[in-house]
Amino acid sequence: MNKKIGLGTWSWGNKFFWDYQQSSNVDLFETFLEALNQGFSFIDTADSYGTGKLSGNSEKLIGEFLKNTPYSQKKKIKIATKLAPYPWRIGRKGLSIPFKKSFDRLDNQLDIVQLHWSAAKYNPWQDYQLLTNLCDLIDEGYQFEIGLSNIGPSRLQKIINFLAEKEKKISCVQVQYSLLSPDIEKQNIVKRICSQNKIDFLGYSPLSFGILCKDPAIKDKNKKSFLRNLIFQIYDQPSLELRLAMKEISNYRSASLAQVAINWCFYKGVIPIVGLRKKSQVLDICSSFNWNLSREEFDILENASKNCSKRLPGNPFSSV
Numbered sequence: 001m002n003k004k005i006g007l008g009t010w011s012w013g014n015k016f017f018w019d020y021q022q023s024s025n026v027d028l029f030e031t032f033l034e035a036l037n038q039g040f041s042f043i044d045t046a047d048s049y050g051t052g053k054l055s056g057n058s059e060k061l062i063g064e065f066l067k068n069t070p071y072s073q074k075k076k077i078k079i080a081t082k083l084a085p086y087p088w089r090i091g092r093k094g095l096s097i098p099f100k101k102s103f104d105r106l107d108n109q110l111d112i113v114q115l116h117w118s119a120a121k122y123n124p125w126q127d128y129q130l131l132t133n134l135c136d137l138i139d140e141g142y143q144f145e146i147g148l149s150n151i152g153p154s155r156l157q158k159i160i161n162f163l164a165e166k167e168k169k170i171s172c173v174q175v176q177y178s179l180l181s182p183d184i185e186k187q188n189i190v191k192r193i194c195s196q197n198k199i200d201f202l203g204y205s206p207l208s209f210g211i212l213c214k215d216p217a218i219k220d221k222n223k224k225s226f227l228r229n230l231i232f233q234i235y236d237q238p239s240l241e242l243r244l245a246m247k248e249i250s251n252y253r254s255a256s257l258a259q260v261a262i263n264w265c266f267y268k269g270v271i272p273i274v275g276l277r278k279k280s281q282v283l284d285i286c287s288s289f290n291w292n293l294s295r296e297e298f299d300i301l302e303n304a305s306k307n308c309s310k311r312l313p314g315n316p317f318s319s320v
């Protein structure tokens, strides 16, 4: 089993959902360095990460951290951002300025540029215009791979064909993928198309925002943002049977619940993008490399997942 993993940085500047505090930047730098040490494949960010005055904060922090990292170290990891196809970013130059701003914030290391979601629901042509824009930037001399996110099977196939005519290809696709995520059948079709076209299939929120790490025997301490506390409360009961099944496996394996969730992703052939903000979390997640789920354990998790009475909400812009 080829186990690759990406470091997710949505929380690195998000106050509303993740209760980001500037005082945590030291922890974030340690997280970043440990991810590099442990051989993470890529770091995932987005130009929309960072709320209010903290707009772009996740990219800015990564750029600062890259500045303070030796060249030999930082070249081991790919930096991937996502550019938002807002309705006003239209035409063949709609992403040129946002791309250059992200490139600057990331200290000129930008290896993968992904469309954050499909614009199909509000402008059927916009995805194609913006992808042409990315192809133009590559033809101008910028070196990066093209990726997609929150895309459905039908649009993905159309985009693969569209780019093939320009002798370009998609290198990765990311969708929500966890034991609690919605639309798993649709995501599996996307995964199959990716595998047929040698595209990396990345699963975001593999820990369901941390809900899957909540020990069923321990009462939650409520130390999170209002929104995150609320979502933890809402999913407490619907995820209980699943977390009990995970707990049994984690006890048997002397592993954490997080490792069980990540090893389920590996078993499915998914490259998880894990949201992390502490060095200890990087080390814990990396212990997933040391063991594999058995077929029986996988089946138990699949059944428990199917029986969950409530799934997480999906991205409203995900296309068909």
Ligand SMILES: NC(=O)c1ccc[n+]([C@@H]2O[C@H](COP(=O)([O-])OP(=O)(O)OC[C@H]3O[C@@H](n4cnc5c(N)ncnc54)[C@H](OP(=O)(O)O)[C@@H]3O)[C@@H](O)[C@H]2O)c1
Pocket (backbone or CB within 6 Å): 007, 008, 009, 010, 011, 044, 045, 082, 116, 149, 150, 174, 203, 204, 205, 206, 207, 208, 209, 210, 211, 213, 256, 258, 273, 274, 275, 276, 277, 280, 281, 282, 284, 285, 315
């Ligand atoms: N393309 C998209 O539209 C999209 C959407 C969402 C996310 N993403 C990407 O995917 C990444 C990951 O998703 P996510 O951040 O939503 O959530 P996630 O990976 O499902 O959960 C992350 C949270 O789980 C907790 N956690 C992590 N490791 C743990 C461990 N070893 N033990 C216990 N708890 C642990 C942490 O909570 P605490 O920090 O509170 O401890 C962490 O912030 C994002 O950062 C982003 O890069 C992309």
